[in-house]
Amino acid sequence: MALVKPGVRAQSAYTLSAPPARRKLNQNESPWDVPPELKREVLAAAAAAQWQRYPEFAPPELLEALAARYGWVADGVLVGNGSNELIQATLAVTLAAGDVVVAPAPTFSLYRLLAGVMGARYRPVPFGPGFEYDVDALIDAAVREGARVVVLNSPNNPTGSALPEGAVERVLDETGALLVCDEAYQEFGGPTALPLLARHSRLVVLRTFSKALGMAGLRFGLALAHPAVAREIAKAKLPYNVNVVTLAAATAALRHGPALEARTRGIIEIRERFVSRLAVLPGLTAYPSAANFVLIKCHALPAAEVFRRLLTDHGILVRDVSAGTDLAQCLRISIGTEEDMEAVAGALVEILHAER
């Protein structure tokens, strides 16, 4: 144990204990399995593949298809076993012990954990009072601390906040940092940094097939960057990191783009109706969201109590994020089906003793 770095020993692991529930709204997953035709195509490809053979190193057709889909060049695309792996690789090739990473707080907890494993100094910058991005404060912190890396999750988990238009350019122009834009939820709202790749080599954009594309179980993500930067990040990426089934699934998902995009539009509509309904409920604040989840703050009851009653009385599992920075009394609720969200709204009315 003495051989484990002190900075690692001091950290807690990423954990999640999730009791089974009828309505699972705790991981920002799609409420629907992939379309049956897509699943059949992937299973047929899996059946035909030789499982004893290593996957292709970097399948050129898939890289080309991804480049076309995201409007970038194939040699600037890296595929990963989920986008988490590409966050890890990006941080690993840039951060040495003592280097500074700036990120907003609260945000996805993995950034802090990975920075800690690498011995970097993590500098969280608060959001504004309604969880809106404070771009000036982020830039100030990055400049003041000489940040080597800035990580911005937009829309941000768990707040739902999207970066304002122009923010990415400002961070690139006003700091010397590598900017990692984690756009895991971008399909659900907010601007994308993808068009800036052509002009900025200090930009890495991350995308995932786990959220809008509904393939969290198969683990597929990608990083987009200047080819010279992508080549460096690739050095910290393990060979053969995406398995044969997932490679087939990613390829198939790109073919089924329109069907999956229609689902994303459906989720956005359900979110908007859900947020409107919550807006008129007393006893809670619902924050605006550009993602497939909504953050609420409970006023009438402790968040832990609301969480417990949603689960035990209503079979609804949400995420209790109330222990996070500036998240006292907050719960994060993933957008499920229309019926799921009706049930959540009804349950919240009952729990918070609001008028029906």
Place this chain on the structure above:
Amino acid sequence: MALVKPGVRAQSAYTLSAPPARRKLNQNESPWDVPPELKREVLAAAAAAQWQRYPEFAPPELLEALAARYGWVADGVLVGNGSNELIQATLAVTLAAGDVVVAPAPTFSLYRLLAGVMGARYRPVPFGPGFEYDVDALIDAAVREGARVVVLNSPNNPTGSALPEGAVERVLDETGALLVCDEAYQEFGGPTALPLLARHSRLVVLRTFSKALGMAGLRFGLALAHPAVAREIAKAKLPYNVNVVTLAAATAALRHGPALEARTRGIIEIRERFVSRLAVLPGLTAYPSAANFVLIKCHALPAAEVFRRLLTDHGILVRDVSAGTDLAQCLRISIGTEEDMEAVAGALVEILHAER
């Protein structure tokens, strides 16, 4: 690019360019796809799974089954997207910039690459003249350099060398390092360090389902260590790193243990016949191997020429490792089917102008 660590920029990426070939003997894969019943079971589980849901964090039944299979405790088992991911996590939680890693040379190139990304100093220790492990020299180097980590691949890729009995205890007793025993090929020969886990908390044993279990395409590996150490390594392991299909495949593979073990015995028999046949050929040296590959040194012709003629004249793809440390003139040949190895031996006879 200036933001990428100099130690990373100085490295070359792990690459492999593999032209298509009739007999693919370059990646130490099994020559056979998994048994059809196993494949059917996995595909049925994949069809039934909900792909939009994240995989289980650490599936307890699978951890229990792995613990039973390898004779260890479930909370000392970590699963990974291939064992490479667990090598990476182990090194990430132990190595800071400037720390020393000792490993034999030549060995699997990923250790050096990962140590380099972490800014560690990599200290290779040569094998003996017939590629036998020089345990004294490894211990001397580890003590002299104050190594934080020693990595031993046994049987070793690409030499086929197995550690002698008692070597692992000696390294543990005579150095203060964390000892990572990468046993990716152990099913094919040589001793295992698994029984030592109960007495040594500075030991991490890595296993993979890519070689003897014939599932390289699905990416599954595991690390076994003292539970307190496993808990620390887990902090550098990404959440949800093994996908739903691979979890189902690993579970199914454990059920089909006897069939897969029979295949391993078959590979060992084919290897022994192949090595015996090469032993009497002039123009090359074949080194003894405890793995599912054989290292040869070409005397009569340049290795690159032998490689080229095997591929172009005979449709046989092997691995040209001749650029590696102490590997001048060497090729690594994976063990395929009996017929594959007959073809290789015949081709070598022809290429090296040996008597038929």
